[in-house]
Amino acid sequence: MKKAVIIIAIVVAVAAICTVLILKVWPGVLVGSGNLETEQYAFGNFTRVEISSAFVFEIGYSDSYGINVTVDDNVMDYVQVTQEGQTLKIRLRTVPFLRRVTLRASVAMPELSGVTVSGASVGTVSGFSSTEGLNITVSGASIIVEGDITAGDIGFDVSGASIVQLEGSADDMVAVVSGASTFNLDDFTVNNAVVNVSGASTGIINLDGRLDANVSGASTLLYIGDPVMGTINVSGASTLREK
Template sequence: MKKLILTATMIVMAVAMCQAKNPIKGNGNEKKDARTIENYTAISVADGIALNFSRDQLSGIVVSADENVCEYIVTEVIGGELVIRFKTGETVKPKKDVVVTVPNNGTVTALTVGANSKFNIKEEIVVEGMTLKLMGGAQVEMKLDARQTVQVEMIGNAKCELTGKAAEMKLVMEGGAKFNGYNFKTKNAACELAGSSDAKIQCNDRIDVADLTGNSTLYFKGDCEIGKVSLKGGSTLGNR
């Protein structure tokens, strides 16, 4: 029985190794795959896939990628969140940029960007409020017009550049994250930075800094009141 179990284990390992040695390589022929999708208010994107918002996209979504890669791109709604990723267990090496285009209709209020996904959303997104979560080297540029609060959470060398405006911003960063919001107008801002993170914000009413630790830097511009401030570990708070 032990030999049988060992043999079965070796077979599974061999199959896994074969799969690892045979990644799906893009053939360079671009395909646009239109997909029908159920309603969602949040989006999670990972695996280096880019996201685009377009007012020309009235419904559904469009996946743009190598024609032999499209079938390995998962787009499914789980608990109201559109999850965009490659199929589990597959190693995909596209030649063409993998871009998923969704409607720009103001219904998305939460966006999670996973490891190494990079995108620049050209159109302005108008929403009541938005929660952005970036991790693991994610890079995002976007323009927001938020009537209420924009909450930004960043870890692990993530980078984000926001333009536009919001009534309030809450910013939490750690692990060398970088945020540029000099052209993102807010009335009130609440910030927490750790682990050599770097942020630049514009604030025109009040700024509160709950924690600024681990050699982090926070620069702000605008005529705002400085509220609560906690600086530790060689961190810097300055007006520029």
């Protein structure tokens, strides 16, 4: 028992020393304080949102605009929330290395025309219903899940081992899925779809109109419904079939 206690004490001491050394050798390392701070921002009249830097986010419908960011208090100075035209941007200034930090963002808005998510960010997009077009771009191991959207024409660009899983509906869809990404729209119905799946990616779509598809690089595209097959190209040990 005494030996175990000594070993644990040594491990703790070594870990503490290593942490100190890391902070001295790489002064850019930022360790979250654990004391959370929330900042509200008064931007408005934006229809697009860009989020990066590994934020956990919620983008939801509201009659009014609202932006809240919650992070460790020693991280707040690194947060950048800006508006460029109709685009709201949430990210961090360049930080070499982060450890044990909390990064949360909540955005409420009445109209959504575009979402861009990158840098291992994870979140939801829900509550929007419109006949206007919507473009969603997800990259860099980012994730959008548990969203509920109704839109006119919709476009997706999913890359870099990212994941998209949404419910809802749209008129026509154009989707590009690449780089070992996952695209799950089995509960998202569309009329016509043009889909390009590549690089060991997987897609599931739900439609009853025309399907044009290019599936390559050991990828899989599954479809739900009874689509009319348009231009179809399947190559490189890939699969296109009904789910």
